[in-house]
Amino acid sequence: MVDHATPNLPARDLDATVEFYSALxxxxxxxxxxxxxxxxGTVMLEFFxxxxxxxxxxxSSCCLRVDDVDALYxxxxxxxLAETHLGWPRLHAPRVEDSGMRIGALVDLDGNLLRLVQNPEAG
Structure with missing residues (x-):
């Protein structure tokens, strides 16, 4: 197995978190x-x-670095999920940022920010 890290994110209700992320x-x-x-797939999230x-x-936030950010989005x-800048849950479409990387975002039902980042070697 390749070394990896998994984010540990807070959740107000673990059952609601299962329902939300299962839909994704x-x-x-x-x-x-x-x-x-x-x-x-290979993306793992842990919640407490x-x-x-x-x-x-x-x-609370983390980056999900994936080979196909458009498919995840x-x-x-x-x-x-609404694409908006207010409230939660919400989405932000991937775009090329000043860093040159394509990054979108998902804010989950608990306000956790998950940056959706295109792996540069895959995109």
Missing amino acids: GFEKVFGDPGWLIMQR PDPGMDPASTA AACAATG
Whole structure:
């Protein structure tokens, strides 16, 4: 197995998190009352319960570096998530940023920011 890291993100309700991420093509690979692991292909996200978190003020975020950012964005958009700059959950379409990288974003139902980053060697 290749070395890797997985983000650990807060979730107000683990069952709601499973439902949200399942709609985006993630599968639950582990879950108990204190921890949840969701996976989509090689992308793995881990969640811990934090029922008192405030989605409006969380600073939790991570980058999902993928070979096809457009496919991941399309899977998110197909669920009906709004592309907007207010509220959560929401989407931001991938675009070339000042860094030269194509980056979009998904803000989940708990306000966690997941940057959707195109792997440069794949794009």
